[in-house]
Amino acid sequence: MSDFVLTALQYYGAGAAALAAFILSLNVGRKWSGFAFVIFVTSSIALIAWGFLDDDAEGIGVQNVILLVINCVGVYRYLLSGHWKDKERAA
Template identity: 70%
Template structure:
């Protein structure tokens, strides 16, 4: 695997996780939080790939396998699940 691709996976994963965490921390609404979790999913996928392709980085890979599951729950919870009696505002 080329060093350039490994670097891209590593730095994309870190930058995407940082952006997603910022969006969640701003608490801009249900839809924004949902899209932040989509960004977290892409971050986890990049870091899973990086962790298992980079020598001696399997710990990051396994951590992101777990985080991927958590982030998918966040996507489901904020973007997919319909809550009974609750309608989303158009700007959320």
């Protein structure tokens, strides 16, 4: 794999994770939090690819497989499940 692609995956993954964490820290609502988790998912995918394509980064790949599952749960809870609509109606 070319060094350019590996570097792009590495830095995209890091930058996207930082952006998603920043959005979550703003606590601007359910929809924005859901979009932050979508960004986290793309970050995890990039870091999984980098981790398994680069000889020295396998640990990052394994860690991001786990984080990908967690981030998909976040996407489901904040964007796809409708259980929060019932809570808003009851309030």
